[in-house]
Amino acid sequence: MKNARSAEEIAREYRKRLGVDHLQWLDPMTILTKLRHEISGCDFATVAPGEIAPALAKWDSGRKLIRIGEDTFAAANIPRSEGRARFSIFHEAIHVLGGHEGAFNRLPGRSEIPGYAQKLRALEASTDKITAAFMAPRHLISDNWSVEDVALFLV
Secondary structure, three states: OOOOOOHHHHHHHHHHHHOOOOOOOOOHHHHHHHHHHHOOOOEEEEEOHHHHOOOOEEEEOOOOEEEEEHHHHHHHOOOOOOOHHHHHHHHHHHHHHOOOOOEEEOOOOHHHOOOOOHHHHHHHHHHHHHHHHHHOOHHHOOOOOOHHHHHHHHO
16 A cells, blocks of 8 residues: 655645745745646636635636635735635645646535535545645744744745
């Protein structure tokens, strides 16, 4: 049986692939622009929030397109703002980098995924872990930092 790679290892690979492994705070525009260059045909578009509701952002592998609610995009590009908007965009970027097929979206909660969709629940949980490691990578966090220090990566 092959050893599974950790979320931290996968996130680090993705950060290196995009050339951002040295950066502490990642901004969505940088990541989205780098995705465009790294993944042939990949693009993103901002849309009216209601167009993808209740999702904040949505990856469609068939169209190679991340759709992001305008309000989510605006909030995500303000340093030190509420971290959920940035997390949602990066979550969709992780789907792209992971080569996930289908249409995925960052819903307000995993509880909205139907109970019969166990594979989807597992994929979303794994993507959440990789996203957190992508945003706050262990190699850039000092052992003497407080929880508040680490949290600055996420907002």
